[in-house]
Amino acid sequence: MATPQNSSLEELITCFFDTVEELGQFLPIGAGNMTAPFRRLLDHEQHMTAVLTRNNQSRLVVDVLAERQTRSHYQREVLLRREADQVVVEYGMLQVDRNRLPAIVNDAIACADRPFGQLVQDLTLTSSVTVEQFWRIEVGAQIAVRTELGIGEVTFGRLVSIEIAGSSAVQALEILMPDQARVLASGAHPA
Secondary structure, rough: OOOOOOOHHHHOOOOOOOHHHHHHEEEEOHHHHHOHHHHHHHHHOOOHHHHHHHHHOOEEEEEEEEEEOOEEEEEEEEEEEEEEOOOEEEEEEEEEEHHHHOHHHHHHHHHHHHHHHHHHHHHHOOOOEEEEEEEEEEHHHHHHHHHHHOOEEEEEEEEEEEEEEOHHHEEEEEEEEEHHHHHHHOOOOOO
């Protein structure tokens, strides 16, 4: 399966990789094409940090794998982990248009000491999340290496735009680990 053209997805991923396919095969889908647990975890307009914190009944910590900064943009590749046991719950990428945010917000983002959704909450920023596209993802080599998923394993994710104080300043790719759907479906939340 070849990944269909999506300039926003490609722009975000090629900040860190030569091709989208290094991460995996991305198939655009509607929310109805996901299993119910994945749909509940992805089909909303909330920050994933809040949703995954509730789903795991644990605070999340960010592990920054790579970051880039220019005068106009800040980008990072991350893993979100449960604080309690360091299990990876999400793989993601974030791109921030620094020109659209106040310096205090840019500085807090660049510190990379907490998940973006937690930062928004901590700074009591007015924000809104808009889903641009849901994705069915066959895991490629780069996600597999970073998350211990198997190449070809299927998971789901979303590409979102985030407005901060009325300015569309952030784009994020959020890919769930398959065990998140199992945790939600079973009701067996980790300690």
